[in-house]
Amino acid sequence: MSHHQSHGEAAGQTSGGARRLLSGAARASGVRLVAIAAAGIVSAATAIALPAVLGHTLDLLLDGAVTTGAAGTWIGLCAALIVADMLSDSASALLTGTVTARSAAWIRGRALRHLLAVGPRGAGRFSPGDLVTRLTGNVTEAAVAPATVAAAVPALALPLGGLVALLLIDVWTAVAFLAGAPVLVLLLRAFTRDTSDAVTRYQRVQGDIAARLVEALGGARTVAAAGTQEWERARVLAPLPELGLRGRQVWRVYGTAVARGAVLVPLLETGVLAVGGLRLAAGELTVGELLAVFRYASLAAGIGAVVGQLAALIRSRAAARRTAALLAVPAMTYGTRQLPEHGPGRLEFRQVTVVREGRSVLREVDLVVPGGATLAVVGRSGAGKSVLAELAGRLADPDGGTVLLDGIPLSELERGALRREVGYAFERPVLFGATVHEALAFGPYEPDEPAVTAAARAAGADPFVRRLPTGYATPLSDAPLSGGEAQRLGLARAFAHAGRLLVLDDATSSLDSVTERQVVRALLHDVRAGTRVVIAHRASSAARADLVAWLDDGRIRGVGPHAALWRLPEYRAVFAAEADDHGVGGEGRECGDRGRSHDGGAPQGAAR
Template sequence: MKFPRRGAPGSRAAAPTGHGLLRGAVRHSAGRTAAVLCCSAASAGAALAVPAALGRALDLLLDSGGGSGSSGSGFDGGSGSARCWLLVCGALIVAVVLLDALEALLSGVTSARSTAWLRGRGLAGLLGAAPEHGARLPPGELATRLSANATEAGTAPVSAAALAASLLAPAGAVIALFLIDFWTAVAFLAGIPVLLLVLRAFARDTSDSAARYQRVQADLASRLVEVLDGARTVAAAGTAERERDRILAPLPELAVQGRRMWRVHGRAVARGGVLLPLLTTGVLAVGGVALAAGRISVGDLLAASRYAALAAGVGAGAGLLGSLVRSRSAARRTAALAALPPLAYGTGRLPEAGPGALDLRGVRVVRDGRTLLDGVDLSVPGGVSVAVVGRSGAGKSTLAAVAGRLTDPDEGRVLLDGVPLASLARGELRREVGYAFERPVLFGDTIGAALAAGAEPASAARVRSAARAASADAFVRLLPRGYDTPPAEAPLSGGELQRLGLARAFAHAGRLLILDDATSSLDTVTERQVERALARDITPGTRLVVAHRLSSAARADLVVWLEEGRIRAVGPHPELWRVPAYRAVFAPPGEHSEPNEPTEKGR
């Protein structure tokens, strides 16, 4: 399925509200929704015609019977017209049944397609934004918004069409009452203001309870996914019962909100169940008076009773109204994903055969009120290997994300070979900037397909060459189906998974390759083999390596030393090693420099 395109950079069309998203879903399904409305309207029209035809047939039968003087001769003489009207009634009833069946089929298709469109919008917004935006929501919350909430919101076009159509029959019935006898219509309309107040209270209370229900539902899903991710930890700690109780803790609140929705619906139905029969009874009473006065016939009274019942169907719209209210609440949650600020791209291109020179100028990054990078100025010559070191929380991964434009700085600019990253086309940027992460995830039907996936798919030969460079080829060949093994069927250790992540990055290496702690699970020998292959076999370019190991920093051409979001020093490892504070970066927790070691000021 193709994702719907988002608006241009900075366009608010790319950030719809819940109402806007629902309007978009209606426009997307306009043809099918119109077909549903037409079927519903035609069914309502046929249903409206039935009482009139039935009343006409009854009047003809009574007239025919009275004129013959014999009850048995009522079907001779003028009863032919009555039979015709009875046949019309039968045809109209068959039409109602067929139209309702067609409406049900079209409604299912329309809701499914609207749901798919809404999910596409939400997913496009999530994947088109910087990764940290999606990371703010738990996976269970995201799954709920893209599944259950999108499904409920997807029923909105059909519910709106059905609600509009459901008002046609009552409106037509009221008009018919006016045509039969003015006062029968007045008797019915007298109770409409009360009915509107009931529906208004129903919509208000349903909106609040539905929103609360959906929030609790998402909380439940988030807890479940969280525990499933940590299943080994739960098993090792022996806390399965405690985690089960924690997962199920929101259930009482879910039950409270579910019962509240049913109570709201029940109150509306009960009130309508009292009011609408009273209105119908009032219509019959006024019609009886009109019959006694000779203003209407017996057939007219029968038709009036049927039209009063149809007009009372306005109360049935409460269910459709409740569905629309729940759809609106669900759409707000899905719209929050579609409204994530997009990581906009330009149309620029990099100079051909550039060395991969990287420049950060006055870069500042603030997330959730915390400054992660502040005033970072860095110039990295093309073709060198740079290690980024610092204590935990120093901003290493943030620097790596900014350097390859997985996120944009709040201030400052990042340039690759003199071209601002924000001005580059998406394909151009992703072809030339490769990433490997600490915890890679493999997407694809097979391991080979997962390694080949990128802005430009890599050839099978390049994938295997990259796997050899990452010391992954040997164990991949030992898998049941080699490179054709599905990732879910491959029993991979943490180190093997990291090597596959490196292989994927090597297969798409351009002028800048960023390794964000991508070798932390490798043993020293394998790490050294990977580094040698990287220097010898992979496309030359600039390497930016987030490093925690001393050996990684020692083998880099340059070291960028970060401290509290600022660059403390840049230089070759041997020079920085003379500084005790730099050595302390690699010291195990609790260890400190010797008292007699020279300080940075005393060098």
Template structure:
């Protein structure tokens, strides 16, 4: 077990307090109404014994006023019932709103942070933080009010007990120090146990989601039993912590449950003696016993205190999401009709102490197709993420048409910088909505179909049961078809810069060539940054950026770089179709300009005609 980190625990506690305050502010109106309703219900509970005792004395004396006071007793009891019902309803509303607020805050920060920060937590762990733990944390504001108000009847009952008869009050007061010790011990012990329980719960949730995501691989490998054992490996620890928590709670409740009746019996005995001595009437004895019962209700605070303890511990788990660094954006806009010139100036990226990109200097003129090649681990995907502002760089700047990406507004950035990925995720009710997915005004059906045709997806989409209206869950697609839908979405929302991060790796060679030609002909003109693994993709690019261990080893046309055996080795003796394409690229006279020798750049290419 890892050693505790006091600084980390203090930061988590501070984050939890801030999160709970934010949730309380979000439900301030309902929380105020809950407080008023709870206090009024407590007031009615405190008034009831005095009214009952006085009414009983009047009825025993056959006083005509007894009937009127009986009505008052009925009114107070009815008010107490109604106020308790209102309190329960308001508690549910506050819990729901507070939980929703915590989930929105956590999910919003999760979606606004850089993907590599979110990737530090497994999907199962993130899901548990946003569901189970957020629910428990969302109950803290109402539970804290309930716990505070729950002290009013016991304290008020004790004060009233002194007013009714001092000796019965002193008899009851003798057992309170022991009760206070029990409650304090419970709070400390249960807090630590609940925290450990939730830690194990998070770890198991993470493993479960990991196994579900890799179900096909596990089935193919025949390791289902081993993975099941791995997911359930910490189940005994989870059970032990759960049993420990309930033992602590049960022991505290048992002791308080045993202590409270004893105190009531002592009060009843002393009250009986006072009644026999004539110092206390029958109504007074009834009031004293009822107030002693209210004072004994301090033990019920244990349950509400347990809810606060569990909620605060869960809030520390949820608050981890609030600590994720937000990917900052400004409010600047790009110049009108900019060509999409991309510049990286001294870009440096460090992750977990490892330098992934070393002081990259690169200029890709607007309208250029730049292929980024390199061996696995050379930094290609990191370069693509930095170029599209999916992650921030730790040094240097990235500019688009002379404007730093971090200065752009989020709307401007995502309107003008598009992405397509190796494993795209589709969102929307149907296929058409998945292609049109994105911010801003939704594109029309003609634009969606044109993008699908450019990505080579139109034919198989039309063969689906309802064509473009087929629900995503009813659209069985292969890996290549999924990539084509991802490309169609990127083409539909293409801005002045389009980043293709290995987005055609699952396409066959012929389809990939058709998509590359359509990208030049049928998609909005702009700059393309292509993470390339195929020789043909590099051969068709205007500029090739060769990365090696996070550094730009060389830039130039594919024909020029092909002369270097180390560059050819990057492609690992490509397959015949690609080798033929490379041969054609070497044989044909290149119309591309010289990229230059000092700063990796190429002159502005002539404009390309395109169909939107």
């Protein structure tokens, strides 16, 4: 597992977070939990009363009271108790299923809302596969806890009630049972300790396998192209032996407890029955009382039911700790301030520093983007371009320094005010919605149909969308998209919601040069005027921007027009590899010509 995963795992081991999570789920089903406890108490009460009533009825029958009405009354009471026990058990089962489903929905909703609130950086502490495991299987197991706890009091009432009834009927039979009770207690303690450790390890390995599987599925084309299916299969299933080991350990602990109980309980019952037989021979017990004593000894030694409850509760708490690890990641908080009504979209970075895994990704970045300007951010791979793009619209917060929009720190803005005015387009957009239109309209507000169509036209998506079977109403599942088409739809979605700041994080990388020029032209003339931050890998993209911020190893190496920066050999070298990869050597020469004809001032902060 990764460092981030282990960090999240350590945070999740605190029992306090699991307790709070399960308490919240319990409060969400409070009335139903009371009903489960009430049904369980009725069931326990009938189970405790039934042996005494059966014993008394048997004594009446043996005394020849069958010809009188007394025996019939007691037989009717026995039947009523049995029916009451059946009805209460049925109600408890129905309520338990309902509460468990409601608890799962509540826990999953709470965890998912928090996960979305922490932002991409916080969620990145867990791998996608591990997140899926925590939000599905672990949540399902954790959801069992509230109903299990509600049924725990009635479950404990059975052995305690059986013991009290033994004491009331005959002290000596109770003493015979209590002689073996300490062994029962030790058995339960050992079971709890061993099961908790085994279940925790089992669930951790489950998450590890899920993480590997999601990684393999995400890279399925690469695996197929490399012909490494068998190697990848072996990698995904490598933790399987440990999973089997932990699973067998869980069942071994459970089986050992049940086996020991299967030996101990009959011994206890035999001892109680032996003492009861002696008391019967001495005339101190009746036959009916002996029957009741035997039944109460079985209830008092009900280790099987208690072990089952304990096992369910232990699994639930272990799963709740893994789910609570998600809630331990601090959520991104928002302020209450609003942006100036007619602000131009001036973006400013003041001494911004970002540290990832102990490495400084951005270092004391000072940068001002005038309102309405287009800024291209360039730099070698790993220079910090995408991190700067994340900070621009507050998908993440800096570890030091401040990012401001129209003079207001982003962290002080109200959530809606920020999201309405900042739009993003990514290299690999994820499209939400049932249809193409819904995917383009997805955002903080729903633009009208003409706005959606205009945005698609600006992004170069309108022609291929209209060729789909039902145009914009085509279900996404019926619209197989190439990488470039998906990227154009992502751009169209961003254009439809463009506010005073639009961030394009390598959002034109899958477009051919002609389409890219059309999109950039439309961005400058057909999309709502505002500030643009473009992560650029092509020299042509940088050349079309008003300003270029040149990042090098997390620092601003220079800021200025592309043509001015192009005079520097180190700057030109940034695009050399990209030009070779795309076969656009002429692009660099064109930019070089522009640079030689440009008579602007020296770039800000540029190395000479």
